[in-house]
Amino acid sequence: MLDFREVTFGYPEDEFLMFDHLSFHVDKGEFTAMIGASGVGKSTIFRLINRFLTAETGHILVDGKDIGVTEDTDRKKKKKLLSGDDVYCGYMPQRDLLFPWRTVEENVMLPMQIRREKKAVCREKAGELLARVGLRGYERKYPSELSGGMRQRASFARTLAVGAKLLLLDEPFSALDAITRASMQEWLREQWNEMDKTVFFITHDVDEAIFLSQRILVLTGRPGCEMKEFRVPLPANRTRDMMEAVEVRELKEQISELLRKEALQWQES
Ligand SMILES: Nc1ncnc2c1ncn2[C@@H]1O[C@H](COP(=O)(O)OP(=O)(O)O)[C@@H](O)[C@H]1O
Numbered sequence: 001m002l003d004f005r006e007v008t009f010g011y012p013e014d015e016f017l018m019f020d021h022l023s024f025h026v027d028k029g030e031f032t033a034m035i036g037a038s039g040v041g042k043s044t045i046f047r048l049i050n051r052f053l054t055a056e057t058g059h060i061l062v063d064g065k066d067i068g069v070t071e072d073t074d075r076k077k078k079k080k081l082l083s084g085d086d087v088y089c090g091y092m093p094q095r096d097l098l099f100p101w102r103t104v105e106e107n108v109m110l111p112m113q114i115r116r117e118k119k120a121v122c123r124e125k126a127g128e129l130l131a132r133v134g135l136r137g138y139e140r141k142y143p144s145e146l147s148g149g150m151r152q153r154a155s156f157a158r159t160l161a162v163g164a165k166l167l168l169l170d171e172p173f174s175a176l177d178a179i180t181r182a183s184m185q186e187w188l189r190e191q192w193n194e195m196d197k198t199v200f201f202i203t204h205d206v207d208e209a210i211f212l213s214q215r216i217l218v219l220t221g222r223p224g225c226e227m228k229e230f231r232v233p234l235p236a237n238r239t240r241d242m243m244e245a246v247e248v249r250e251l252k253e254q255i256s257e258l259l260r261k262e263a264l265q266w267q268e269s
Pocket residue numbers: 011012013036037038039040041042043044045
């Protein structure tokens with residue numbers, strides 16, 4: 001579903017490369033988590049997929065199609081790629097970024113209105129999406145009238161309204177309190193179980209990555225960076241108590257150790 005092939009990228013103001021021929025993939029329909037120390041470049045990967053940023057060399061494929069725009073992409077192709085007519089991913093940032101002056105419903109309608117769908121159709125679809133995320137009855141409320149967890153669910157509904165099969169979620173629960181966060185994790189697993197979506201989820205919490213995903217990509221080795229890959233030994237239908245299983249605890253230790261080593265290296269350099 002998502003394929004990074006030898007992607008090289010550095011921020012113009014840095015003299016080092018953030019990614020030097022970085023390759024990894026995310027399988028279709030899978031729930032994949034990406035974990036890494038703060039500042040390692042996780043959000044940068046999402047910005048590249050979103051085309052907020054442009055890779056220097058390499059290819060980024062979504063569903064087999066090259067979405068990347070590099071220096072040598074010809075003008076016509078560039079224009080088409082950047083036109084926004086082919087929406088191939090929905091993106092949910094860390095802060096919910098709902099517009100405070102729009103109602104919950106109007107926020108969810110926005111991606112569809114951008115696609116110039118009829119207002120009545122947008123409203124109906126927004127209603128369906130809000131029901132799906134458990135916010136029926138809150139359509140006419142403003143974001144400030146909702147709890148943190150509810151705002152995240154509204155934001156998720158807006159991400160779904162984009163209509164893409166690939167969902168990029170950047171630390172969506174990191175600002176929530178522990179209890180709300182745990183229930184949102186269970187909620188998201190259920191949503192994913194019921195939908196035909198590929199989820200790529202950034203977190204810096206090892207437990208969250210394990211509980212949510214089937215595969216974990218650990219981004220390490222700044223600058224340059226490489227992805228290390230781990231399979232999560234849990235079934236599709238999972239419960240919290242499975243997190244205590246020996247093989248899960250071992251996986252947690254392995255990933256934590258990798259992140260600790262990385263942190264030490266940063267302190268030394
Ligand atoms: N617009 C930018 N210009 C220059 N450097 C940036 C920019 N955005 C982020 N960075 C740097 O790139 C690094 C990675 O950022 P980011 O991808 O946001 O990390 P993460 O999401 O893993 O915490 C950080 O060290 C940050 O200082």
